[in-house]
Amino acid sequence: MEYLEFKINCLEEFREILIAELSEIGFDSFLETDDGIDAYIPEDGFDRQSFNALIDRYRDAAQIQLTEGKMPKVNWNEEWEKNYDPIAVGDLVYLRASFHPSQSGYRHEIVINPKMSFGTGHHATTFQMLKHQGELDHKGKRVLDVGSGTGILAIMAHLLGAAEVQAFDIDDWCVDNGNENFDLNGLRTRMGLGTIRQVNPQGPFDIVLANINKNVLLDEMEIYATLLKPEGYLLLSGFYAEDVEDLVDLGKKLGLNWVKTSTRENWAALILRKSS
Structure with missing residues (x-):
C-alpha cells in the first residue's frame, strides 16, 4: 500500500x-x-x-x-526516537518506547514502538482512556478494544488483569504494529483486521473500549451495547467536549447510563454502563 x-x-x-x-x-x-x-x-x-x-x-x-x-x-524507529518522549498517566502506567530506559514508581509499564500507528498516550484521548481504564476492575474480565491502533489500550487491559482481550483495526499498518507491541508486552492475542461488522467479535464483553471519532461511535454504538454484558462498561473517546451530549443521549436510548465524563485539551472521554 x-x-x-x-x-x-x-x-x-x-x-x-x-x-x-x-x-x-x-x-x-x-x-x-x-x-x-x-x-x-x-x-x-x-x-x-x-x-x-x-x-x-x-x-x-x-x-x-x-x-x-x-x-x-525511512527508518521509522530512528524517526520515532527523535520525536517520541515517554509519558506517565499518574502513577498508573509509564509508557515508553523500547529505546527508552525503564522507570520505577509506576504500577505498570507499557513498551511500544509506535511507528506509523495512532495512539501513544500523548494524545488527550488516549491519555484519558488509559486513566479511565485504571478506575475499573479488569481482573478476570473479557475486554474488546475497537479501532486498536498501536494496541495500547488492549495492552493496558491485559496488564490490569483481563482474562481475555480482543482487538482489531481497519488499517493493516496498525495491525502489524499492534501485534508487534502485543509481543513486547506479553499479550498473546492477535489484532484482527477490519471494521467491527467485518470482524464480528463474539460477546458478551465486560468492557468495550472505543477511541475513534464521533461519527464512527454514533454509527457503531448500538453494536457496542449489544456486545456488552449487563452492568458492563463502555469507555469512549475521540470527540470534543461539545459532542458529549449527543453520545450520552444515544447511550440512554440503548440502555447505557452515564457514569463519568472527563476532558483534556477540549477532548472528552466517557464512561457508560449498561443497565442490568
Whole structure:
C-alpha cells in the first residue's frame, strides 16, 4: 500500500484540531514535529476535494504551510526516537518506547514502538482512556478494544488483569504494529483486521473500549451495547467536549447510563454502563 505524506506547518494550538479533522477524511497516521504535523493517508483512499476544503478552512487561522509527497522509505524507529518522549498517566502506567530506559514508581509499564500507528498516550484521548481504564476492575474480565491502533489500550487491559482481550483495526499498518507491541508486552492475542461488522467479535464483553471519532461511535454504538454484558462498561473517546451530549443521549436510548465524563485539551472521554 502506497502512502501520501503531507508535511503541515501550523500554529501549535491547531495541531490536535487538524489531526482530528484529517482523521475524519481518511488520514490514519500522524507524527507531531517541531513545526506542526506530518500526516499520512493511503493513496487509494485520498479525496483531494475534501482535503483541499479542509486546508482552506484552516489555512489563515492556523497559518498553514503545506508540502506534499509520497512517503519515503525511512527508518521509522530512528524517526520515532527523535520525536517520541515517554509519558506517565499518574502513577498508573509509564509508557515508553523500547529505546527508552525503564522507570520505577509506576504500577505498570507499557513498551511500544509506535511507528506509523495512532495512539501513544500523548494524545488527550488516549491519555484519558488509559486513566479511565485504571478506575475499573479488569481482573478476570473479557475486554474488546475497537479501532486498536498501536494496541495500547488492549495492552493496558491485559496488564490490569483481563482474562481475555480482543482487538482489531481497519488499517493493516496498525495491525502489524499492534501485534508487534502485543509481543513486547506479553499479550498473546492477535489484532484482527477490519471494521467491527467485518470482524464480528463474539460477546458478551465486560468492557468495550472505543477511541475513534464521533461519527464512527454514533454509527457503531448500538453494536457496542449489544456486545456488552449487563452492568458492563463502555469507555469512549475521540470527540470534543461539545459532542458529549449527543453520545450520552444515544447511550440512554440503548440502555447505557452515564457514569463519568472527563476532558483534556477540549477532548472528552466517557464512561457508560449498561443497565442490568
